[in-house]
Amino acid sequence: MKAKIHVYLKPGVLDPQGAAVAGALHNMGYDEVTAARQGKLIELDLTGDDVEAARKRVDEMCAKLLSNPVIESYSIELA
Amino acid sequence: MKSAVIVFPGSNCDRDAHDAIEKVTGHKPAMVWHQDSDLPEGTEFVMVPGGFSYGDYLRCGSMASRSAIMPAIVAHAATGAPVLGVCNGFQILTESGLLPGALMRNAGLKFVCEKAPLTVENANTQFTSRYEAGAQLLVPIAHHDGNYFADPDTLDRIEGEGQVVFRYGRNPNGSARDIAGITNEQGNVMGMMPHPERAVDMGHGGTDGLALFESLLGSA
Secondary structure: OEEEEEEEEOOOOOOHHHHHHHHHHHHOOOOOOOOOOOOEEEEEEOOOOOHHHHHHHHHHHHHHHHOOOOOEEEEEEEO | OOEEEEEOOOEOOHHHHHHHHHHHHOOOOEEEEOOOOOOOOOOOEEEEOOEOHHHHOOOOOOOHHHOOOHHHHHHHHHOOOOEEEEOHHHHHHHHOOOOOOEEEOOOOOOOEEEEEEEEEOOOOOOOOOOOOOOOEEEEEEEEOOOEEEOOHHHHHHHHHOOOEEEEEOOOOOOOHHHEEEEEOOOOOEEEEOOOHHHOOEHHHOEOOOHHHHHHHHOOO
């Protein structure tokens, strides 16, 4: 089984890297970009085939290490 | 006071911390490897030094804060004993939950390396009792992720409780309310981005960090 975890900054947390990306896109002429937020994608290979059990474990991994609840949220996809 | 300096893979201020502690106390601190699970018997002061533990992968300090020694440091802090985290050490202490908030990428996106003007906001802590309240210091900073963030309620609370100990005179990194160093609510755990251990000898170009170690460890 594979888990894909998206980690992104919470709304309201300033993202200077995202702001720099938006600025660079503007400089390239992509004026339709109004904002950019930069996050992370983490892929895990997992043993076992119980999706609900895996979701619980991956959720725990996110809370304990993969995200920082002070500044980040996350979402989990299992396949 | 018996001291210990924690050493992670990628720590690079551990020996500066060692030398600063030895200079003030006359005793060498124990150097404790991150994979140890206990602090040496009788340890009173724990210093978590600067550097780039685990290459700053994932988030600065995130993996170090989950290393084997951390439960012992958390338990040590819970007894009220002093713990100081500098730079990467500050990041590790926020990641471990010992201090509120988080350290994010500098607002200017650049690594900053300079002498930072600081104001001592609270001289009534065990880390700052040898400073005058409002004293102006020059202490080196060297970081890419020193942009202190906490939600407005947390910021109001730590300001109200006197937990903001150092503030930048000129904000180098976008930190909320110019915050350079904070303590926990109990006042026994402090984290700061500036490096007091790099300002304890005229060979460093200044000694404004010396009083911090003297406050904590006493001195001749």
